[in-house]
Amino acid sequence: MDSKYLKTAMILVFVSILLVTAIFVTVLISVNKASFLKPQAQPATCRQEQAIALTEQFIKNTSTYAFDGIENSIKKLKVESADGGKTWQLTYPFKCKHSGYGDRSDQVLAQVVTEHSVLVTIQDCRIVSAICDKTYDLLTGRQTN
Numbered sequence: 001m002d003s004k005y006l007k008t009a010m011i012l013v014f015v016s017i018l019l020v021t022a023i024f025v026t027v028l029i030s031v032n033k034a035s036f037l038k039p040q041a042q043p044a045t046c047r048q049e050q051a052i053a054l055t056e057q058f059i060k061n062t063s064t065y066a067f068d069g070i071e072n073s074i075k076k077l078k079v080e081s082a083d084g085g086k087t088w089q090l091t092y093p094f095k096c097k098h099s100g101y102g103d104r105s106d107q108v109l110a111q112v113v114t115e116h117s118v119l120v121t122i123q124d125c126r127i128v129s130a131i132c133d134k135t136y137d138l139l140t141g142r143q144t145n
Contacts, residue, residue, distance in 0.1 A: 045085035046125035052076060055090045055120045058127055062138045064116065067104055068097040077117070088122040101136040 059074050073095035081088045098109040121129035130138040137144050
């Protein structure tokens with residue numbers, strides 16, 4: 001066989017393999033479109049234990065508590081779900097060694113034990129709201145209205 005024909009045959013085989021692969025991938029994607037293109041949905045409900053654990057871990061990691069929170073002062077006060085676990089509202093008080101919110105390391109602070117109360121709202125096992133003392137948003141680190 002002539003080398004010219006051999007090169008042409010090799011190119012045709014290569015192009016054929018690419019074409020078959022492209023068709024296969026296209027079919028595979030169209031058949032499984034939902035699993036390829038959409039992220040896996042989180043569970044529609046969240047068990048009470050999950051909501052409690054999520055809330056307590058969240059509070060411990062906020063800048064307000066991490067800055068000067070008094071260890072073991074986070075206490076569960078109220079846990080409610082009106083829709084079977086899709087949405088939870090949890091109220092947790094905790095204490096800090098100083099007044100104010102967030103990381104206050106650049107401020108002059110009086111040593112005064114301050115009690116805070118956080119209302120956490122969880123939807124689909126995700127914290128969607130965390131308001132401290134009805135005035136400070138712990139998710140954004142900003143004062144509310």
